[in-house]
Amino acid sequence: KGDAKAGEEKAVMCVACHGAKGKISVPLYPNLAGQNEAYLAHALHAYKKGERSGGQAEVMKAYVNGLSDEDIDNLAAYYASMEP
Amino acid sequence: KGDAKAGEEKAVMCVACHGAKGKISVPLYPNLAGQNEAYLAHALHAYKKGERSGGQAEVMKAYVNGLSDEDIDNLAAYYASMEP
Numbered sequence: 109k110g111d112a113k114a115g116e117e118k119a120v121m122c123v124a125c126h127g128a129k130g131k132i133s134v135p136l137y138p139n140l141a142g143q144n145e146a147y148l149a150h151a152l153h154a155y156k157k158g159e160r161s162g163g164q165a166e167v168m169k170a171y172v173n174g175l176s177d178e179d180i181d182n183l184a185a186y187y188a189s190m191e192p
Numbered sequence: 193k194g195d196a197k198a199g200e201e202k203a204v205m206c207v208a209c210h211g212a213k214g215k216i217s218v219p220l221y222p223n224l225a226g227q228n229e230a231y232l233a234h235a236l237h238a239y240k241k242g243e244r245s246g247g248q249a250e251v252m253k254a255y256v257n258g259l260s261d262e263d264i265d266n267l268a269a270y271y272a273s274m275e276p
Contacts, residue, residue, distance in 0.1 A: 135230035142276060146219035150247055159246035162238050192226060192276035 110145065110178075115186025118179050121171060125164075130190045137164070142192025148184035156180075194229065194262075199270025202263050205255055209248075214274045221248070226276025232268035240264075 122140075126132050130141030140148065152175070154160050155168040175183070206224075210216050214225030224232065236259070238244050239252040259267070 132228075135228045136234060137228065138231045138235075139227055139276070143223055144216070144219045144221065147222045150220060151222075154244070154246050157246065159249070160238070160244050162241065162243040163234055165243070192223070 110149070110181030110183070110185030112182070112185040112189040115179075115182035115184070118175070118183050119186055122183070126187075130187050131192075139192070140187040141190035143187055145184045145188035148187055149180050152180045152183065194233070194265030194267070194269030196266070196269040196273040199263075199266035199268070202259070202267050203270055206267070210271075214271050215276075223276070224271040225274035227271055229268045229272035232271055233264050236264045236267065 125134065125137050126140050130143075131139045151160075152168075152172050155165060156172040156175070158169065160168070172180070209218065209221050210224050214227075215223045235244075236252075236256050239249060240256040240259070242253065244252070256264070
């Protein structure tokens with residue numbers, strides 16, 4: 109279980125594509141606000157492990173490569189805590 | 193742009209894991225309600241093309257293999273139309 113407050117500090121690099129409140133008008137990118145915490149962590153790990161390709165997967169991999177497991181848990185907690 | 197009503201008919205196989213209203217208490221699975229339509233279609237195509245692995249990707253691939261491009265567009269429209 110992550111720390112949403114710590115996740116907020118890490119989320120500065122996420123907002124360009126996913127929006128300051130986890131919702132974004134770019135229809136090809138997913139909204140994150142209120143998404144299930146465990147799924148968010150799973151998806152970030154999947155990008156990091158190279159389990160996703162196509163679309164923006166390489167971009168996501170580049171961002172996620174710099175994150176620790178704790179960072180991932182915290183980011184997941186942060187976005188899961190937002191109002192969808 | 194898909195037809196949400198047609199998507200609803202195809203969604204009978206999605207509800208076990210993603211919930212009748214696109215929200216699910218299984219934390220490892222993503223909520224779909226109100227997600228961006230183009231992202232939903234992208235994700236379904238990614239599973240179909242084998243661009244995702246790990247987690248439930250093989251399950252998703254098995255389901256999506258039976259869907260046409262039109263089915264995918266309609267399902268994306270259906271879940272995007274739901275209240276998040």
